[in-house]
Amino acid sequence: MKTRILGKTGWTISxxxxxxxxxxxxxGPVEEKQALAVLEAAMEQGxxxxxxxxxxxxxxxxxxxxxxxxxSSSKPKIATKVGRDAALYPDGYTKEKVxxxxxxxxxxxxxxxxxxxxxxxxxxxxxxxxxxLAWMEDLQKEGVIEHFGxxxxxLDEAKFCCQSDKLASLQMLFNVFRQDAVEEIFPxxxxxxxxxxxxxxxxxxxxxxxxxxxxxxxxxxxxxxxxDGAAFHVGETFNGIPFDTGVDLVSExxxxxTANQNVLDVALRWILDQPQVSTIIAGASQSSQVxxxxxxxxxxxxxxxxxxxxxxxxxxxxxxxxxxxx
Numbered sequence: 001m002k003t004r005i006l007g008k009t010g011w012t013i014s015x016x017x018x019x020x021x022x023x024x025x026x027x028g029p030v031e032e033k034q035a036l037a038v039l040e041a042a043m044e045q046g047x048x049x050x051x052x053x054x055x056x057x058x059x060x061x062x063x064x065x066x067x068x069x070x071x072s073s074s075k076p077k078i079a080t081k082v083g084r085d086a087a088l089y090p091d092g093y094t095k096e097k098v099x100x101x102x103x104x105x106x107x108x109x110x111x112x113x114x115x116x117x118x119x120x121x122x123x124x125x126x127x128x129x130x131x132x133l134a135w136m137e138d139l140q141k142e143g144v145i146e147h148f149g150x151x152x153x154x155l156d157e158a159k160f161c162c163q164s165d166k167l168a169s170l171q172m173l174f175n176v177f178r179q180d181a182v183e184e185i186f187p188x189x190x191x192x193x194x195x196x197x198x199x200x201x202x203x204x205x206x207x208x209x210x211x212x213x214x215x216x217x218x219x220x221x222x223x224x225x226x227x228d229g230a231a232f233h234v235g236e237t238f239n240g241i242p243f244d245t246g247v248d249l250v251s252e253x254x255x256x257x258t259a260n261q262n263v264l265d266v267a268l269r270w271i272l273d274q275p276q277v278s279t280i281i282a283g284a285s286q287s288s289q290v291x292x293x294x295x296x297x298x299x300x301x302x303x304x305x306x307x308x309x310x311x312x313x314x315x316x317x318x319x320x321x322x323x324x325x326x
Contacts, residue, residue, distance in 0.1 A: 018290065034286065121232075197278060
């Protein structure tokens with residue numbers, strides 16, 4: 001497993017991280033034993049950066065990580081998120097409530113101080129008011145958190161967050177079906193020493209190449225109940241692309257690859273070819289998926305011709321289908 005530096009934290013972290021949304025049962029049910037096996041498999045693969053949130057399974061994901069940490073000698077860096085809990089979202093944000101929410105996360109994780117706390121796609125008016133970023137700076141000074149970052153939906157939100165001198169990281173939607181950050185954000189984060197944490201690298205599983213028309217998801221799976229943005233931002237599910245359209249696009253993309261290439265490998269390697277990216281938080285509900293995702297770290301860089309082809313495919317075939325803005 002290759003490593004990279006995560007922005008202002010200075011941490012050396014695995015370039016493939018573990019996204020723990022699935023461990024909250026938000027992609028369908030995951031048994032406790034299975035969840036703990038996923039965490040253990042990640043460490044065995046050299047993954048030392050886990051990402052979760054207080055609202056994943058109403059705290060279940062954090063609790064499972066906490067139970068695993070208590071029984072393990074391994075100490076990966078744990079990033080969690082704050083701002084979407086009902087006590088805060090959509091209009092109950094105060095510094096004290098944010099602090100209380102973070103302290104509750106620390107308790108579930110079984111830690112004294114949160115390694116990295118990220119604003120969790122807070123409403124645009126709350127973010128752009130600027131107070132919440134100042135609160136995070138204060139909470140860092142108070143020792144509630146070591147570092148803070150922001151998980152955002154839109155590129156203009158990413159640009160705004162980078163104005164904070166203490167911002168350590170940005171968590172962003174970024175994949176071969178959402179490429180605009182390369183030109184609009186990456187020069188800025190490089191200048192500001194902000195680490196980029198990539199979420200939804202496989203567009204909610206579309207880019208695994210395993211999905212097909214008529215594919216059925218569990219009722220608990222956000223890919224069922226949020227496919228058109230009914231529960232939260234549409235961009236968080238299938239990249240904002242209508243599912244059947246996404247299946248067709250992946251099929252067309254697969255046809256443009258050589259016989260020894262597959263969509264999943266190309267999708268992950270394309271992200272890793274961006275030097276501004278610190279880590280990809282690939283989600284997993286099974287140990288086998290963790291192992292499969294980790295293998296991307298050993299893949300050779302894609303050649304320039306393929307990069308050009310992927311950029312052209314995105315601009316001419318994909319971008320027009322993204323709902324919810326970019």
